[in-house]
Amino acid sequence: MGADALFKTPLHALHAGLGAHMAPFAGYDMPINYPAGVLAEHLHTRKEAGLFDVSHMGQAEIAGPDHATLAAFLETLCPADILNLAPGRQRYTQFLNERGGIIDDLMVARPPRADGALRLVVNAARKAVDLALLAERLPAAMRLTPLADAALIALQGPRAAETLARLAPSEGIETMPFMSAKPARIADLEIFISRSGYTGEDGYEVSLPAAQAETFARLILSQPGVAPIGLGARDSLRLEAGLCLYGHDLDETTDPIEAALTWSIQKRRRVAGGFPGAGRIAHALANGPARLRVGIRPDGRAPAREGTDIVAPEGAKIGVVTSGGFGPSVGAPVAMGYVERSHADIGTTVNLVVRGKRLPARIVPPPFYPHHYYRG
Numbered sequence: 313m314g315a316d317a318l319f320k321t322p323l324h325a326l327h328a329g330l331g332a333h334m335a336p337f338a339g340y341d342m343p344i345n346y347p348a349g350v351l352a353e354h355l356h357t358r359k360e361a362g363l364f365d366v367s368h369m370g371q372a373e374i375a376g377p378d379h380a381t382l383a384a385f386l387e388t389l390c391p392a393d394i395l396n397l398a399p400g401r402q403r404y405t406q407f408l409n410e411r412g413g414i415i416d417d418l419m420v421a422r423p424p425r426a427d428g429a430l431r432l433v434v435n436a437a438r439k440a441v442d443l444a445l446l447a448e449r450l451p452a453a454m455r456l457t458p459l460a461d462a463a464l465i466a467l468q469g470p471r472a473a474e475t476l477a478r479l480a481p482s483e484g485i486e487t488m489p490f491m492s493a494k495p496a497r498i499a500d501l502e503i504f505i506s507r508s509g510y511t512g513e514d515g516y517e518v519s520l521p522a523a524q525a526e527t528f529a530r531l532i533l534s535q536p537g538v539a540p541i542g543l544g545a546r547d548s549l550r551l552e553a554g555l556c557l558y559g560h561d562l563d564e565t566t567d568p569i570e571a572a573l574t575w576s577i578q579k580r581r582r583v584a585g586g587f588p589g590a591g592r593i594a595h596a597l598a599n600g601p602a603r604l605r606v607g608i609r610p611d612g613r614a615p616a617r618e619g620t621d622i623v624a625p626e627g628a629k630i631g632v633v634t635s636g637g638f639g640p641s642v643g644a645p646v647a648m649g650y651v652e653r654s655h656a657d658i659g660t661t662v663n664l665v666v667r668g669k670r671l672p673a674r675i676v677p678p679p680f681y682p683h684h685y686y687r688g
Contacts, residue, residue, distance in 0.1 A: 321367035322463045322525040330540055338436035340368040343542040350544035354640040357511060357549060358681075361469035362541035363532050366510075370439025371459035371519060372432045374446070379427050385451060386420065386430065391568065391587045393578035400424035402493045402506050404576050406568055407442060412589020413564040414571070416442050417556065421493040421506055431493070431504065433464070433517070435558045463525035468515030468549075471537045473686065476505075476516060479531065485516070489688035501528055507686065510546060512553025512679060514686045551646060552639045554607060554678025560618055561605060561634045561648055569593055570601035570650065572678075603631065604656040607678035608647040614666050615645035616673070621665040622651055630655045633664065639680055646680045647673075 318341040327334065332343035343365065345353060356362055376382040383394040392405030402421040406414045416438040421431040434442045446456050467475065477486035480498040485505065488494070493506035501524050509515040520528055532538055547557070556562050562571055567589060574597070581587065582597060610616055615637050622631035636647030647664075655662065658677055663670040 319368070321365055322522040323365045323367065323465075323529055326526050326529055327365065327540075332540070332542060337543055338368055340436065342368060343540070345542040345544045346540050348539070350542070350548065351640050353539065353541045353545035354548050356539050357469045357513060357541055357545060358641050359470070360537035360539065361467055361471040361475055361515075361535075362511075362545070363529060363538055364466040364468065364541050364546055365463075365529070366466050366517070367463040367522070367525065368436040369464050370432075370434040370436065370442060371462050371464060372434070372443060372446070373457045373459060374430045374432065374450070374454060375457070376428050376451075376454040379422065379430075382428065382430050382454065385449070385454060387581070387586060389445065389449065389588065390418075390420075391577045391581050391590075391593065392420070393580050394420060394430070396578070396580070397422045399426075400492055400494050402491045402508060404491075406562075406573070406576070407445060408567075408588040409564055410588050411564075412567040412592035414558070414562045414566050414568065415445065415564060417558055417562060417573075418442070419506070419508065421504075423504070424494050431519075433519075437559060459519070461522050462519050463522045463528075464517060464519050465525065465529055465532070466509050466515060466517045467532060467538070468509045468511040468513045468541075470514060470684065472513070472515040475532065475535045475538060478535065487688065488516075488686075490514075490685040498528070499531055503528075510553075510555060511549040512555070512681060512683045512685075513549070514684050548637055548640060551635050551637060551648070552641055552679065552681040553683060554648065554680060556605075556648075557635060567593055567596060567601070569596035570603050570605065572605045600653055602653060603650045604653050605634070605648060605650055606656050607676045607680060608633065608636075608649055608662070608664070608673050609676045609680070610645045610647065610664060611672040611674070613645065614671055616647045616664040616666055616671070620647070620649075622649055622673075623663045623665060623670065624655060625661060625663065627670075630662065641681045648678060651675070
């Protein structure tokens with residue numbers, strides 16, 4: 313696909329002006345890195361604050377008569393407990409197919425003081441599939457509104473809270489706990505903000521009208537300690553944090569239990585079911601999955617990339633790497649992948665077949681770098 317055929321986010325001109333290296337991603341022309349480079353951007357986010365353009369993600373709102381009605385509908389598509397999602401809170405879940413495979417993973421937010429509304433953020437590469445699914449299943453009493461004219465900007469890192477608090481001292485943004493969400497106002501700009509992100513660091517995701525995105529981004533970038541960060545560092549940050557990337561660690565053949573996402577299915581839903589693939593998931597909960605997503609630490613310095621075979625010491629193939637690379641904060645290669653459950657115990661020794669050579673590694677618990685979420 314040529315550059316002319318790619319979609320552009322509202323910050324495209326800003327990226328070009330900042331000297332970003334651009335490349336196609338999920339149909340968009342996106343910044344992979346800026347002149348400082350991926351390594352420097354990764355470490356800057358861990359130490360200071362990084363601004364990410366994630367406007368390629370899909371955003372939508374579902375409106376209905378009341379929260380209970382909306383929750384009942386959404387729970388026919390995903391396994392999370394949406395009914396008990398409190399106002400001003402956000403929850404991670406997955407759209408599932410009839411076999412329990414993951415169509416997409418997404419965030420669902422319930423705005424405060426809005427009894428009949430839910431906001432969704434879905435993956436860029438799957439948003440057309442997700443919106444079509446929602447439109448097909450949506451009852452007549454509800455309304456789906458794709459937020460096509462909304463930008464999404466993430467500010468991540470230990471200085472994120474102080475940065476936004478300085479710009480909006482009366483909004484209480486710095487005291488928002490992890491996975492909370494609400495409307496707010498920053499420098500005369502109306503935003504919807506959640507304390508969440510994809511780096512393992514404390515931070516926020518800010519939705520606002522596309523026409524105001526560059527003004528907001530330039531304001532944030534003018535603050536001390538804030539730098540623009542591209543998708544290259546976003547990927548290495550999420551890998552160190554042990555977070556899944558759809559199309560790599562998750563797909564329509566993968567269920568949430570083998571993906572080690574059991575925590576995202578609350579007790580009420582595990583017991584009651586009522587979502588696609590509930591039988592497969594109940595069986596996996598009761599008996600354990602046949603395979604499991606695990607963390608992997610190669611013993612040497614050579615990274616194991618996606619698609620690398622994982623083999624047992626005696627040579628039999630037992631799995632495959634789905635995400636892998638060098639972890640700048642760890643100072644060593646890290647990877648995630650799926651292995652047969654009999655080889656998934658922490659400390660198990662395995663081999664990674666890299667360029668035809670078997671390199672020793674061991675199964676470890678993700679994350680590879682500690683999370684720093686603010687829980688209040």
